[in-house]
Amino acid sequence: MKKRTLGKTGFEISEISLGTWQVGGKWGEPFDHDNADKILNSAVDKGINFIDTADVYGDRESEKAVGRLVKNRSERIYVASKCGRRLNPHTNEAYTPKALRTFVEESLQNMGIECLDLIQIHCPPTEVYYRPEIFEEFEKLKAEGKILNMGVSVEKVEEAIKAIEYDCVTTVQIIFNMFRQRPADLFFKLAKEKNVGIITRVPLASGLLSGKFSKDTTFGKEDHRNFNRDGAAFDKGETFAGIDYNTGLEAVEILKDKFPDVDLVMLALKWILMFDEVSCVIPGASKELQLIHNVVAADFQDLSQEQMSAINDVYNTYIKKQVHHLW
Numbered sequence: 001m002k003k004r005t006l007g008k009t010g011f012e013i014s015e016i017s018l019g020t021w022q023v024g025g026k027w028g029e030p031f032d033h034d035n036a037d038k039i040l041n042s043a044v045d046k047g048i049n050f051i052d053t054a055d056v057y058g059d060r061e062s063e064k065a066v067g068r069l070v071k072n073r074s075e076r077i078y079v080a081s082k083c084g085r086r087l088n089p090h091t092n093e094a095y096t097p098k099a100l101r102t103f104v105e106e107s108l109q110n111m112g113i114e115c116l117d118l119i120q121i122h123c124p125p126t127e128v129y130y131r132p133e134i135f136e137e138f139e140k141l142k143a144e145g146k147i148l149n150m151g152v153s154v155e156k157v158e159e160a161i162k163a164i165e166y167d168c169v170t171t172v173q174i175i176f177n178m179f180r181q182r183p184a185d186l187f188f189k190l191a192k193e194k195n196v197g198i199i200t201r202v203p204l205a206s207g208l209l210s211g212k213f214s215k216d217t218t219f220g221k222e223d224h225r226n227f228n229r230d231g232a233a234f235d236k237g238e239t240f241a242g243i244d245y246n247t248g249l250e251a252v253e254i255l256k257d258k259f260p261d262v263d264l265v266m267l268a269l270k271w272i273l274m275f276d277e278v279s280c281v282i283p284g285a286s287k288e289l290q291l292i293h294n295v296v297a298a299d300f301q302d303l304s305q306e307q308m309s310a311i312n313d314v315y316n317t318y319i320k321k322q323v324h325h326l327w
Contacts, residue, residue, distance in 0.1 A: 001047025002298055006279045007197025009118065009149045009170045011078050015273055016298045017050035018043045018291065019201055019282035020062045026286045028222025031058040036065035038288045044073055046295045052173070052199065052282045054082035054122055055103060060110050067111030080171075080199075081107045082122035082153055092127035097137035104141055120151040120173055123235065129162040139168050151197070155235045156327050157187050164196050171197040175327065176278070178255075178271050178311050179205050179248065179319045180241040182327060188277040197279040200272050204265065204283060205241040208248045211256060211264035215249060237327045243319060251318035258310045269297035271311060 003012045023039050024031035040051070051069070053062045063081060070077050083103035087094040104119055119138065121128065128134055129152075138150035151171030152163040160172045160183070172191060176183045180202070191198055204210050206225050219226040228239040236242050243251075252264070259267055272281045285291035303311075 001049075001295070004279050005197070006050070006078075006118075006199075007170050007191075008195045009197060011050070011117065011197075013050035013078055013280050014048045014298075015278075015280050016048065016269065016295055017052065017199075017280045017282050018048050019284040020051060020053040020066060021057055022284045022286040023065060024058045024061055026220065027224055028220050031061035033061070033065055035286070035288075036062070037068070039285050039291050040065060040069040041073070042288050042291050043295075044069070044075055044077060046292065048295070049076060050078045050080065050280055050282075052080045052082075052201075054085065055107050055110070056082075056085045056122070063107055063110045067113060070111070070113060078117045079111070079113070080118035080120060080151075081111075081116055082120040083107065084122040084124050084128075090125070092125040092131075095124055095128045095131070095134060097133055100134065100137055101141065104146060108146060115145055116147045118149045118151055118171060119147045120153045120171065123153050123155050126156070126159055129159050132166070135166045135168055142168075151199075153201075155237055157182055157185075160187050161190060164191060164194050169196065171199055171279070173199040173201055173282075175202045175237060175241060176200040176272060176275075177203045177205050177241060178209060178268055178315060179243055179251065180237075180323060180327065181312075181315055181320075182324050184275060184277075188275060192277045198277055200278055200281045202238065202241055203272055203281050204268055205243065205248065206239055208240050208243070208245075208252060209255075209264055209268040211252055213249065213252075215246065237323075242323050242326060244322060247318060247322065251314055254314050254318065255311070258314070259307075265293060266297045266300045267303075267311075269294060270300045270303055271308070273297075274303055274308065 001014045023036045149170040153173035283294045
């Protein structure tokens, strides 16, 4: 597995790492720890050394699985978690230094570790990025030895640009894929200048870019791809990267025509890795086979300029007008 530096953390991490949103099984289903253990251990076996989790994934069960992995493996595994989304209501006013400190300490206890390699504020309301006291609290946590680094997970490019004004922000996690290209316009350049690590999530646009969905595909009642297409539960940009499902299917068919002999998953992951500002991509997996398939993309050949241009043509023609100005 090829490694890249995670910004000013100095961590040398696998360029394809693992997001654990679905590691306990399909979205909306009971958390399966046996499934999680298989995926997590397979990830480490394949050379992945950076695991991204959150206290809301599986209602803390994902964190427990990651903590168990770290204790049972001898390899150096970098653990990133996230905090803030447990606040209810999830408002700017609910974000306080005390609440965030409590979440961090609960995550440490839940995982059975003494220090987190990286803690990220988990897609807070935009107003939170304008409150220095929130970021100062993480400096205190670092001084106390409870975290090594702090970062943010954002919904919008504007939030990412604001966040990196704080010197303590070492990483930004952001949605970036063939159907969500705006971060590369300006943010990537600014992050590189400040040596901020970029963690890219939703690389397959909630599976849309796997090329396996059709108009007849159905999703479970509790699957966000069923109930959150209009943002009823959380930012709709997290679901199919905010793209109208049928429009996305149409664009995927064009990609298939342009790349008839290429696995779309390989194409989608390699496209992201063509940007050297990216520290890693964190596709999720609800099955071990998905994890294994994703890892193969690390050895996929670099895309040519012609291939990159063909992908941009699809984005500009079918996708850009829907999403580019929103996130």
